[in-house]
């Protein structure tokens with residue numbers, strides 16, 4: 104069916120609902136994009152869980168666009184939701200959308216990505232994103248062993264996403280001492296080189312580095328960056344290289360670009376999400392590792408939290424996250440490093 108027809112039909116559906124005072128929705132879910140397998144995975148996991156729920160739930164995608172996200176929230180508000188579960192496209196920009204929901208008495212649960220600089224977030228369900236970055240960096244450190252002067256290429260996620268900072272912070276915790284002691288030479292970020300003796304970076308120092316290596320969570324942008332880094336690098340800065348890639352989609356793009364360079368003899372590259380395409384890359388030796396975030400747990404946590412809200416139960420949280428405005432009560436889940444050695448056990452068996 105054409106997109107426009109779907110749009111018109113869903114518009115008519117919403118109108119019909121409000122015209123006949125139809126049943127209100129209980130829970131609205133907004134996910135950022137179908138262009139990345141990660142979020143399609145979340146949708147599928149939600150659908151598995153929702154197959155036998157008594158509550159009415161609707162999932163909408165924002166097509167990577169903040170104004171579509173806002174329209175999605177408006178649509179769900181007009182359908183009478185009591186709980187909104189939302190992965191913000193842009194953690195700062197989403198504030199205005201969730202404030203509209205909050206004004207209607209809707210409980211807002213930030214899902215995987217924190218919404219920043221607003222009071223309108225009630226809860227946050229998330230993986231331990233600092234642990235993700237630490238696991239990626241630890242993998243690279245383990246591969247480098249006791250050798251020195253290893254070329255290190257850094258890449259970060261979209262700086263509109265608070266997680267990108269947490270991933271980078273985790274990676275820096277582990278990489279910085281190894282940059283400072285000469286194990287690694289950072290090739291593609293003069294800001295990281297300038298800050299190589301600084302163990303704890305401020306947000307603005309992180310922004311300085313990440314601004315030079317920002318993939319924007321976009322495959323094409325990741326390729327463009329990697330190509331330009333390889334063009335600037337000398338042959339001596341290639342050979343066996345170490346690459347911090349923030350997630351699987353960007354990892355595959357960057358890995359393919361490095362694989363095409365004649366002066367790169369071997370590369371070690373990180374990832375995250377355990378996307379099926381990347382699991383294949385790992386099996387084939389084209390990507391070195393991924394961080395497995397069991398989306399089933401996150402989906403269950405968010406759903407159970409929503410049900411607890413609807414049923415007036417006490418909400419179970421394990422900590423808080425400062426979103427720049429308030430400390431948001433949160434529930435956090437651990438992650439698992441996956442390489443060729445444990446891919447069968449961790450991915451196929453689970």
Ligand code: BGC
Pocket residue numbers: 139141215216260264266267320350351375376
């Ligand atoms: C998520 C990652 C995902 C990335 C790009 C992050 O906020 O935590 O799992 O790969 O966004 O969509």
